[in-house]
Amino acid sequence: MADSTVEKVHCLIIGSGPAGYTAAIYAARANMKPVLYQGIQPGGQLTITTEVENYPGYPDGIQGPDMMVNFEKQAARMGADIRFGLATKVDFSKQPYRVQIDEEKWIEADAVIISTGASAKWLGLESEQRLNGFGVSACAVCDGFFFRGKEVAIVGAGDTAAEEALYLSKLCTTVHMFIRRDQMRASKVMQERVQKTPNIKIYWNTDTEEILGENKTEAVRIKNNKTGEVQTIKISGFFVAIGHQPNSDIFKGWIDMDEAGYIKTIPGTSKTNIEGVFAAGDVQDKIYRQAVTAAGTGCMAALDAERYLSAKGLV
Numbered sequence: 001m002a003d004s005t006v007e008k009v010h011c012l013i014i015g016s017g018p019a020g021y022t023a024a025i026y027a028a029r030a031n032m033k034p035v036l037y038q039g040i041q042p043g044g045q046l047t048i049t050t051e052v053e054n055y056p057g058y059p060d061g062i063q064g065p066d067m068m069v070n071f072e073k074q075a076a077r078m079g080a081d082i083r084f085g086l087a088t089k090v091d092f093s094k095q096p097y098r099v100q101i102d103e104e105k106w107i108e109a110d111a112v113i114i115s116t117g118a119s120a121k122w123l124g125l126e127s128e129q130r131l132n133g134f135g136v137s138a139c140a141v142c143d144g145f146f147f148r149g150k151e152v153a154i155v156g157a158g159d160t161a162a163e164e165a166l167y168l169s170k171l172c173t174t175v176h177m178f179i180r181r182d183q184m185r186a187s188k189v190m191q192e193r194v195q196k197t198p199n200i201k202i203y204w205n206t207d208t209e210e211i212l213g214e215n216k217t218e219a220v221r222i223k224n225n226k227t228g229e230v231q232t233i234k235i236s237g238f239f240v241a242i243g244h245q246p247n248s249d250i251f252k253g254w255i256d257m258d259e260a261g262y263i264k265t266i267p268g269t270s271k272t273n274i275e276g277v278f279a280a281g282d283v284q285d286k287i288y289r290q291a292v293t294a295a296g297t298g299c300m301a302a303l304d305a306e307r308y309l310s311a312k313g314l315v
């Protein structure tokens with residue numbers, strides 16, 4: 001690796017969702033001269049949602065993409081160096097830590113904040129992507145409110161699907177829940193709650209064939225994978241809750257993770273198993289996954305990084 005391709009920075013932030021930008025705001029204000037690489041989807045998951053009504057400080061709500069533009073502007077105004085580029089490889093064997101960008105350039109950093117987020121898993125249907133944001137969503141807590149008093153469907157059978165079905169059942173007239181096997185993966189207590197909720201209608205052994213509608217979601221076609229029976233159900237919203245994939249692949253082998261790939265942090269901190277490497281946002285959170293919790297942990301990561309760098313005499 002030629003030295004000319006290496007750039008040295010104090011604080012490197014990987015990822016540009018609420019966690020990354022909040023870390024950048026705090027790090028810039030603490031004079032850590034953060035460099036932030038935005039990754040493949042600048043702004044993160046919020047750029048594929050519509051209206052955000054549950055982020056404090058926006059009494060009239062705000063569009064997800066607009067909110068992320070605001071986050072970015074605020075980080076830039078504080079002095080964060082925000083760049084387009086994807087972290088493709090890391091070497092955390094010794095300090096300063098090395099992170100490769102776009103398979104080319106290497107950055108050397110005294111402190112690294114990982115805020116690469118998670119991606120919702122999708123069924124892979126053409127209609128699902130076409131109607132994403134037009135009745136199709138991967139987040140009931142974000143978008144359920146728009147379907148108050150309406151019929152919706154949800155696919156999935158884990159704890160997330162159970163939690164989201166229960167959440168939707170409080171807002172919607174009927175929640176049609178499609179489960180591909182004859183049992184749920186969710187914890188027993190969640191299964192019981194779902195099955196005892198009168199307006200959640202469970203369809204066992206059921207696959208989603210297509211979501212129907214031109215410019216908005218109007219119905220869904222499902223098929224029983226045991227009997228072959230096909231039916232079409234009128235709905236206004238279709239929620240996909242089949243799991244998330246943390247964007248942590250490049251850190252495997254360096255950073256401790258759980259079996260699903262979520263980065264482990266020391267409880268109550270953003271510290272990982274490697275001193276000087278911190279994690280914030282959805283890449284380390286499979287439970288809450290909210291913009292506001294991601295922003296909160298981004299703040300924690302910048303404060304932890306600042307303490308680490310000042311203890312080393314580096315800022």
Ligand code: NDP
Pocket residue numbers: 122123155156157158159160161163180181184185186241242243244286287
């Ligand atoms: P999981 O991986 O646990 O569950 C995903 C579900 O989606 C499974 O039921 C799976 O079906 C189903 N699924 C996957 N692919 C498809 C597909 N193509 N078509 C139809 N169904 C599909 O993900 P979760 O997000 O639910 O949970 C992730 C982790 O987070 C778990 O460990 C969970 O316990 C935890 N969690 C905890 C919470 C809490 O404690 N409050 C809240 C939310 C999550 P199948 O069962 O057939 O494989």
